[in-house]
Amino acid sequence: MKMKAKTIIAGISSAICLALSGTLHAGTLNGAGATFPAPLYQQWISEYTKISGGVKINYQAVGSGAGLAQIRAKTVDFGASDEPLKKEELDKDGMIQFPMTMGAIVPVVNLPDIKPGELKLTGPVLAKIFMGQITVWNDPEVSKINEGLKLPDMKITVVHRADGSGTTWNFTNYLSKVSEDWSKKFGCAKEIAWIEGTVGGQKNAGVAAMVKRIKGAIGYVESAYAFESKMTYTQMQNKDGKFVQPDNDSFQAAAENADWKNAPGFYMVLTDQAGEKSWPIMASTYILIYKSQPDKEKIDSLLKYYTWCYDSGANLAKKLNYVPMPKNVVDLVKEAWQKNLTK
Amino acid sequence: MVKNGKKGGYPADNFFKGLTFLCALLIVVIMTTLFIQLFYQSVPTIRKFGLEFFWSKKWDPVNLEFGALSSIYGTIVTSVIAMLIAVPLSFVIALFLVEIAGPKVKAIVSQALDLLAAIPSIIYGMWGLFIFAPFMQDHVQSFLMKYLGFLPFFKGIPMGIGMLTSGLILALMILPFISAVMRDIFQMVPPVVKESAYGVGSTTWEVSYHVTMKYGLQGVLGAVFLGLGRAIGETMAITFVIGNGYTVSASLFDPANTIASTLASQFSEAVSQPIFKSTLMELGLVLFIVTFGIQVAAQWWLNRIRLSSGGGL
Amino acid sequence: MKKRPVLFRRLTDRIVKIISVLAALVGIFFLLWILLEVLFRGASSFNFQFFTEISLDGENGGVANAIVGTFVITLTAVFIGVPAGLLGGIFLSEYGRNSRIGNLIRFASNVMMGMPSIIIGLFVYSVIVYNTGSFSGFSGAVALAIIMLPVILRTTEDMLSLVPNSLREAALALGTPRWKVTLHILFKAARTGLITGILLATARVSGETAPLLFTSLNSFYWPAEPWWHFWSFFTSPTANLTVTINDYAMSPYKGLNSMAWGASLLITACVLVLNVFARYHFREKTK
Numbered sequence: 001m002k003m004k005a006k007t008i009i010a011g012i013s014s015a016i017c018l019a020l021s022g023t024l025h026a027g028t029l030n031g032a033g034a035t036f037p038a039p040l041y042q043q044w045i046s047e048y049t050k051i052s053g054g055v056k057i058n059y060q061a062v063g064s065g066a067g068l069a070q071i072r073a074k075t076v077d078f079g080a081s082d083e084p085l086k087k088e089e090l091d092k093d094g095m096i097q098f099p100m101t102m103g104a105i106v107p108v109v110n111l112p113d114i115k116p117g118e119l120k121l122t123g124p125v126l127a128k129i130f131m132g133q134i135t136v137w138n139d140p141e142v143s144k145i146n147e148g149l150k151l152p153d154m155k156i157t158v159v160h161r162a163d164g165s166g167t168t169w170n171f172t173n174y175l176s177k178v179s180e181d182w183s184k185k186f187g188c189a190k191e192i193a194w195i196e197g198t199v200g201g202q203k204n205a206g207v208a209a210m211v212k213r214i215k216g217a218i219g220y221v222e223s224a225y226a227f228e229s230k231m232t233y234t235q236m237q238n239k240d241g242k243f244v245q246p247d248n249d250s251f252q253a254a255a256e257n258a259d260w261k262n263a264p265g266f267y268m269v270l271t272d273q274a275g276e277k278s279w280p281i282m283a284s285t286y287i288l289i290y291k292s293q294p295d296k297e298k299i300d301s302l303l304k305y306y307t308w309c310y311d312s313g314a315n316l317a318k319k320l321n322y323v324p325m326p327k328n329v330v331d332l333v334k335e336a337w338q339k340n341l342t343k
Numbered sequence: 344m345v346k347n348g349k350k351g352g353y354p355a356d357n358f359f360k361g362l363t364f365l366c367a368l369l370i371v372v373i374m375t376t377l378f379i380q381l382f383y384q385s386v387p388t389i390r391k392f393g394l395e396f397f398w399s400k401k402w403d404p405v406n407l408e409f410g411a412l413s414s415i416y417g418t419i420v421t422s423v424i425a426m427l428i429a430v431p432l433s434f435v436i437a438l439f440l441v442e443i444a445g446p447k448v449k450a451i452v453s454q455a456l457d458l459l460a461a462i463p464s465i466i467y468g469m470w471g472l473f474i475f476a477p478f479m480q481d482h483v484q485s486f487l488m489k490y491l492g493f494l495p496f497f498k499g500i501p502m503g504i505g506m507l508t509s510g511l512i513l514a515l516m517i518l519p520f521i522s523a524v525m526r527d528i529f530q531m532v533p534p535v536v537k538e539s540a541y542g543v544g545s546t547t548w549e550v551s552y553h554v555t556m557k558y559g560l561q562g563v564l565g566a567v568f569l570g571l572g573r574a575i576g577e578t579m580a581i582t583f584v585i586g587n588g589y590t591v592s593a594s595l596f597d598p599a600n601t602i603a604s605t606l607a608s609q610f611s612e613a614v615s616q617p618i619f620k621s622t623l624m625e626l627g628l629v630l631f632i633v634t635f636g637i638q639v640a641a642q643w644w645l646n647r648i649r650l651s652s653g654g655g656l
Numbered sequence: 657m658k659k660r661p662v663l664f665r666r667l668t669d670r671i672v673k674i675i676s677v678l679a680a681l682v683g684i685f686f687l688l689w690i691l692l693e694v695l696f697r698g699a700s701s702f703n704f705q706f707f708t709e710i711s712l713d714g715e716n717g718g719v720a721n722a723i724v725g726t727f728v729i730t731l732t733a734v735f736i737g738v739p740a741g742l743l744g745g746i747f748l749s750e751y752g753r754n755s756r757i758g759n760l761i762r763f764a765s766n767v768m769m770g771m772p773s774i775i776i777g778l779f780v781y782s783v784i785v786y787n788t789g790s791f792s793g794f795s796g797a798v799a800l801a802i803i804m805l806p807v808i809l810r811t812t813e814d815m816l817s818l819v820p821n822s823l824r825e826a827a828l829a830l831g832t833p834r835w836k837v838t839l840h841i842l843f844k845a846a847r848t849g850l851i852t853g854i855l856l857a858t859a860r861v862s863g864e865t866a867p868l869l870f871t872s873l874n875s876f877y878w879p880a881e882p883w884w885h886f887w888s889f890f891t892s893p894t895a896n897l898t899v900t901i902n903d904y905a906m907s908p909y910k911g912l913n914s915m916a917w918g919a920s921l922l923i924t925a926c927v928l929v930l931n932v933f934a935r936y937h938f939r940e941k942t943k
Binding site: 353458 | 665666668669672673675676677679680682683684686687689690691693694697739740741742743744745746747748750751752757758760761763764765766767768770771772773774775776778779781782783786802805806809833834835838859860863864865866869870898901902905906916917920923924927928931932935
């Protein structure tokens with residue numbers, strides 16, 4: 001009887017130890033936020049999990065607005081947002097942000113007779129469309145920049161984000177720069193007071209789905225969404241006056257001139273960049289974490305993951321038409337981690 | 344086996360009674376807590392916007408100026424469309440089930456309606472967005488525009504999504520509930536009354552209209568309340584196809600919002616901004632109060648029927 | 657001149673009959689349309705991987721974690737909501753038939769039964785998620801339990817009320833304590849109806865999406881890995897089928913999109929089968 005009792009106790013306690021040992025691992029790291037980088041993050045996570053030794057990262061693409069709200073409510077371990085926060089705001093919340101990757105926002109249209117990359121748009125014309133001042137596709141202002149292209153007499157349906165979006169923030173930032181009218185009436189934000197008669201889609205995928213559904217629609221999505229579903233994207237005229245196609249060359253060119261060294265708290269806006277080849281609507285997307293990280297194992301696992309993304313994830317990024325962060329910026333980020341994160 | 348009776352009852356029984364009472368009370372506690380939560384969280388918005396909140400169309404997250412009108416309008420319009428279609432349809436289906444169908448057909452149709460009611464609402468959303476909306480856009484909306492385009496209801500651009508499509512899907516969702524209640528009511532009519540009507544030569548329709556309906560009219564209203572209650576709260580089916588437009592538009596083709604779809608699409612990011620969050624909470628409070636009110640009204644009707652139905656003619 | 661009215665009456669009767677047949681056909685038509693579309697679009701994604709693997713990259717793998725998650729969340733909701741509902745229903749039927757408090761409880765049940773599920777989701781977010789600082793499958797289960805509770809309450813009351821008083825009186829006359837009468841005798845008598853009610857309520861909540869959006873969120877991973885690390889159910893987002901459908905429905909990636917349809921087919925099939933089975937079981941047992 002005594003032996004039996006001993007073995008039972010031994011069995012139970014070893015089971016408890018085994019179970020508790022699980023708590024010593026970091027478990028799942030939870031993040032939520034932008035849909036802009038979601039296709040890339042999903043690929044990165046998938047690759048990283050193969051070599052991570054049990055560390056799991058769960059990223060839910062709920063939109064930049066929701067991501068920011070959730071990290072502020074401390075219901076996730078990290079937030080992701082395409083809206084760069086000013087250093088004062090970050091300090092007030094006790095957080096830091098650092099750029100994970102850069103990507104492009106591409107206007108997409110639903111015009112059955114137009115091929116991808118055929119239609120040309122300029123900043124001012126784009127703004128007028130989204131303000132409801134240009135309402136049909138064969139409007140003279142649109143025809144003027146598209147000589148030789150037959151545009152139908154179809155009403156333009158504007159599709160935008162229904163949720164709080166970093167993509168919207170960068171898109172409206174661009175429109176504010178190229179149109180004073182826009183800047184006065186609507187400004188730049190994750191969610192603005194869109195004009196009546198426009199359609200809202202949930203997340204980047206929702207905008208893409210709506211544009212695909214409605215003939216004559218125009219929307220703005222991150223390039224991966226446009227290319228993956230073979231949508232009709234447009235050319236844009238950049239600051240230097242040249243019309244460029246959305247591709248890795250124009251994306252890279254736009255990212256080249258960014259001066260990250262002098263960006264306080266990595267606050268960087270990449271819209272309307274100079275350069276002949278530059279794509280005018282670029283954005284960088286950020287990770288937000290708290291400065292105070294009491295759980296050493298958790299933050300170490302997170303930083304290990306981000307480091308992997310920077311060092312080994314560049315090829316995947318390029319494959320999906322994102323622009324990976326250049327090495328000098330990565331060094332600055334690592335410096336910022338050292339300086340700001342208190343254990 | 345025979346236990347001595349104790350004064351005051353067996354302690355186990357008292358404990359049991361207390362336990363069941365607490366469990367039953369739980370639902371009241373939950374309902375009250377829910378109301379208090381919603382109200383308490385809505386206070387900032389109530390203070391800031393007051394009654395103006397209810398007729399303001401604004402939805403400006405930048406300047407934090409919000410108005411409930413577009414959400415309330417969309418909720419009302421889609422529900423009205425749903426009721427206008429589902430109530431007459433349910434009446435006729437209930438008629439079919441009770442007066443016309445043979446037992447086998449009745450079983451099949453009843454089962455079909457039950458299945459329709461059981462389909463999860465997100466499936467209605469998927470089907471609505473990917474299959475029904477394109478159908479509406481290509482066939483129904485252009486047809487309506489051509490022949491009825493002079494009405495302000497059918498003036499906009501046919502996009503497939505919007506208030507009309509949402510209302511139709513909603514009608515489909517509440518149809519089984521309303522027809523089930525109506526069927527039960529029709530079945531409650533004493534056969535002797537119907538038979539005497541048939542006996543003097545009435546047709547089936549005449550019996551239904553003059554006898555059954557008169558008997559069940561008040562109960563029918565209960566069915567209407569039930570359907571209305573479900574319609575205003577439907578979320579997932581609507582969010583996919585309503586178009587998320589914060590507008591008040593006469594055209595049924597236009598995108599709109601309902602209170603439920605606004606909550607679904609805005610809540611996760613509103614959490615960290617007090618005014619935004621309390622605005623959504625106030626919208627939730629509106630839904631709570633309307634649901635509560637519908638229940639009160641339904642209860643009142645039920646009591647009226649109970650009092651007035653003396654049984655027999 | 658009595659001929660005209662008769663013809664007119666017969667004609668109206670005929671027309672109404674035709675309309676009502678058409679109306680019934682409309683209902684059946686839409687049911688078939690929806691079910692067949694879901695079947696065709698979802699069946700193509702059904703393969704062994706779909707049911708047994710998780711998917712990290714959206715192209716390969718399946719929704720096995722979501723299947724387990726939905727199962728665990730629903731089961732937890734049942735464990736919370738059903739006992740409370742049964743006991744509460746016992747109170748209404750055995751002790752509170754005509755009392756004011758009984759009527760209040762009935763009224764509250766009716767209100768909560770009609771409450772939009774998204775409101776309940778927001779409520780649980782404010783109470784549990786916000787205060788514990790994490791999304792969790794458990795909070796999702798609590799939301800579903802709140803939805804189930806009034807349904808089980810009323811069903812229990814209805815089913816127990818159907819049991820004739822003679823049964824109660826006979827048992828009590830033998831000296832059986834009240835609680836034994838209820839739990840052993842009345843439950844046995846009303847068993848079929850109670851089980852049916854529970855099955856129907858379970859089917860309904862397993863298909864809910866809105867209450868899970870802000871509580872259990874979603875996850876790429878198994879609810880607990882290894883399976884005995886069950887506490888992640890209480891501290892971490894948990895995968896589930898309905899939010900997966902919501903997340904992947906509009907994805908431009910074919911893999912994710914087809915997974916959304918596959919998950920749609922799966923959850924629809926489960927809910928409908930459970931429904932049909934429950935009603936069939938009720939009919940058979942009460943013959």
